[in-house]
Amino acid sequence: MWTIGQLAQATRTTVRALRHYDEIGLLRPTERTPNGHRRYGPEDLRRLYRIRSLRTFGMSLEQIAASLEAPEAMETLLHAQLAFLSKRAAELDALKAQLTRLLDHDDPDDYLKALELMAMFDAYLTPEQQDSLTARREALGPEAVESAKKEFRTLVESLLACVRNDVAPDSDQARDVVAKWDALGAAFHTAGTGTEAATRRMWDENSEEISARMPWSAEELRAIVSYADMVRAGRP
Amino acid sequence: MWTIGQLAQATRTTVRALRHYDEIGLLRPTERTPNGHRRYGPEDLRRLYRIRSLRTFGMSLEQIAASLEAPEAMETLLHAQLAFLSKRAAELDALKAQLTRLLDHDDPDDYLKALELMAMFDAYLTPEQQDSLTARREALGPEAVESAKKEFRTLVESLLACVRNDVAPDSDQARDVVAKWDALGAAFHTAGTGTEAATRRMWDENSEEISARMPWSAEELRAIVSYADMVRAGRP
DNA sequence: CCTTGATTCGGACGTTACGGCAGGTCGTAC
């Protein structure tokens, strides 16, 4: 029989943790001395070892309690836990890849903007668009998608600058920006249905909604859309 | 300018989260209306997007606040976060492997014992022994180590049964168990120094300490150690 | 027998990033 301190030392846990397990009924000491001190026996030790193992696998104390009460369900639970760990691992891998790309390809002075864009796109795209983006990511390669995100904002701001500075719609500069703009839209819109027009309509019809999610006003967005129209109209 | 509800909708966060960010000073609305309602501007939107991005990378709100106040340290912080994510991913992989081995190779009726042993060994081994185990794991292959853990307990209980039932030390049964016992010890002790004797001495000298970590008493352990001696002595 | 230092007890608060609820205010639409 061991005192709480001895048990804690032996199993490399802490006194506080053992008291916690007692509190929630996960591990009750076999007995108490007359003055209330906890005394743990070999069965408690075994149970504690089981608990610690399951904890390292990331199970909650509640799950552990349940599975120790129903050992016949243990196999199912362990399989579920493996699936859970695999999911988490996949998520982590995706995050690592994203972060690596950010650190590899981005201008150190521009991390803030790049970060901004990541979340902006996540918020901007509807769930169905997210799905189609995932599909296109596989087709285009992940780097293309990331750089598209970055280009997107630059393009909007370039267009906005053109509008504000009254850059002539038939200038090379304007044509260049709009060409890139259309190319970007084509890359993202499911191809087939006259992408330029489709993109244009989408931006026009949803400028209110888009401006609610982006740091540009609906007026600004409408302005650049019609400016782009002018540029396209004057294109040879 | 947006109200808190609009901003929450636009960025797919929640009103409660935005209020929380305000509370801890992470994201203060640009202004308040006379009646106290929060009003967020484009700058707030940008900052919120940055916050959400950094959160997906697993940074705490405190870290995020710090890095947004000191953008020049951003690169360092992102690298640190990548290292952190990599570490977690490696841990997850190790756990997955361990759990997979458990599910693949173990008797479903014996999961409890197997789990018990995992933690028992972790607690039993001193940190330096853990290190040497890691080294030997690579030499022997991970499966050998896992099965050794399982064998360990079976062997102790077999030996104990022999002692209790007065199995003759010169019987084949006793010799078989002790041979396995010595083989197991040899596999774990850093080879070279007369492994049998070294293992014997270690168990003998530390029986108190070992019994404090295992569900067997010091008397039982001493009994099996001297029983093993007898078996070896009577060995041809 | 008494003191001292280590251990134990139960209770309460702190941690993270919010979720949820209560009770009150505000503006608008019917």
Next chain:
DNA sequence: GTACGACCTGCCGTAACGTCCGAATCAAGG
């Protein structure tokens, strides 16, 4: 007039303990 929606400020709850508290109890030494 009132019903409704969106907003406000608290305050409690979460998981798994860590930390700190005053009070009781233990083991050992003088």
